[in-house]
Amino acid sequence: MTSETWNPSDEVLNAYVDGELPSHEAAMLLRQMARNPELAERVAILTRLRMELRDLPLPRGLDINDLETLAAGVPPARPGARGGEDALAGRGRESAGVTGSRAGIGPAGWAVRWPARWPGRAVSAAAVVLLLVAIPFGMTRYRTAYSDAVSTRPQDPSPADQVAPSGTIEAAVARHMEWLAQPATTTGPGRGPTLARFARRHGRVYVPDLGASKLQMVRTEPFGKDGVRVGYVGIHDCRLSLFILPDTLGAPVPMREITMGKARVFAWRANQLDYLLVAAGMDRTRLNLISKAVYGATRNLQPFAPATQLALDLNHRNSRACVSG
Amino acid sequence: MAICRREIERALTPLLKYAHALCRNGDLARELVQDTVVKALSTDNRPDNAEAFRPWLFAILRNAHIDHLRRHRRHADQHQDVDDIDALPAAPGPNVQDTVINRLSVQAALMRLPEPHRDILALVDLAGFSYVEASMTLGIPKGTVMSRLSRARRAMLIEISGGNVHSLETARNSKRAAAAK
Structure with missing residues (x-):
């Protein structure tokens, strides 16, 4: 499989944004993204989604100090x-x-x-x-x-x-x-x-x-x-x-x-x-x-x-x- | 006991986030965390390394949540099989815009998702679990974690876009098909 023929699945893209993709696959994906703006956009959206989820605060009224x-x-x-x-x-x-x-x-x-x-x-x-x-x-x-x-x-x-x-x-x-x-x-x-x-x-x-x-x-x-x-x-x-x-x-x-x-x-x-x-x-x-x-x-x-x-x-x-x- | 207390202290906020994502109720989330802490502190059968402790702790909370649902006989109504959740619309549609992904839209969409999606998203994204930790907590293979997470994030994007957006894969294929014509 080469970066030319590789068609990364959603699972692979998610693993990439989560830092769970092996380094050689991550490098291959990066090369593909450089040539494919659409793919880069998909990764950007997943990255943005992950960032927003990670930064979600505790819902109001669920302050950890309220013990x-x-x-x-x-x-x-x-x-x-x-x-x-x-x-x-x-x-x-x-x-x-x-x-x-x-x-x-x-x-x-x-x-x-x-x-x-x-x-x-x-x-x-x-x-x-x-x-x-x-x-x-x-x-x-x-x-x-x-x-x-x-x-x-x-x-x-x-x-x-x-x-x-x-x-x-x-x-x-x-x-x-x-x-x-x-x-x-x-x-x-x-x-x-x-x-x-x-x-x-x-x-x-x-x-x-x-x-x-x-x-x-x-x-x-x-x-x-x-x-x-x-x-x-x-x-x-x-x-x-x-x-x-x-x-x-x-x-x-x-x-x-x-x-x-x-x-x-x-x-x-x-x-x-x-x-x-x-x-x-x-x-x-x-x-x-x-x-x-x-x-x-x-x-x-x-x-x-x-x-x-x-x-x-x-x-x-x-x-x-x-x-x- | 010292390791246990330290790990619990570190995990309190992620535990609360996870509990709230599961039950969508602040009071119940507090109860679940409280029960989890009591259970973790009172058992002699704790993992003795930090790597295994977090998945074990979150599994206690998850089991407590399932027990709660069973006790209140709502399990059958609320707990959907994760495989059923994959039946997302296949019709083509516009891709989600980066600008509509913000804190409010993400928070609202998360609460609208079915429980299996909230479960995996809360573990990986809210609690910051690795795929291995999530697989330990859920008792499933790492590959299953990847597929569940992928489906959950796809469902999340659909929710954020108000249902106008479908699978990233679908959107990409439709664009390709249009370009080929």
């Missing part, structure tokens, strides 16, 4: 499950990510086996606390359809739905802002005994490891009469406080967002504990994602799912730096 949906990669509802009442003794160690693997149901209903080792820092103080106190009470999984659960509408909750006693949220914000005003160097190592004492007294506390979002737990301290504050610090001095308070009312309360000055507060009740997540100046999407992940973890009493960790990690990389002051 909130990806973060919902946590186990779905188990019909009839209720918080803290299922006897799952013996599974707590695995669920806490300490060792082994466990069977679960993924978001699409797949039976999945979680990795034997969780990515990142699997064994955290939080996991240990969970291990100590959660097994006797059992653990359960809730549906974590975050977007349905979070209410950002301003409303006055009824007393039964109110998270934390009156004035507590204000006090929590004040404590967090006071902490923000301190230099980063004053943040000392975590005070584990505070959490351990809290866990012994109230049980079933789960303090998440936020390492996937580059936030390290640096401080735990008493808060109010019976509560505890857990302080997290990021690599650029981003700070986040998680307040945990015992609550005897029991009924879970969905997460709601409250804005107080520069601070954003996410408040919910799960497993007879009130949680207040407070931050100021943090990238909005990052804080949204963290709050939803922590909300799900405290309800499920389980570490973050791999997809949630991945989403937190990617989101952190795409987030704006925290704004102080």
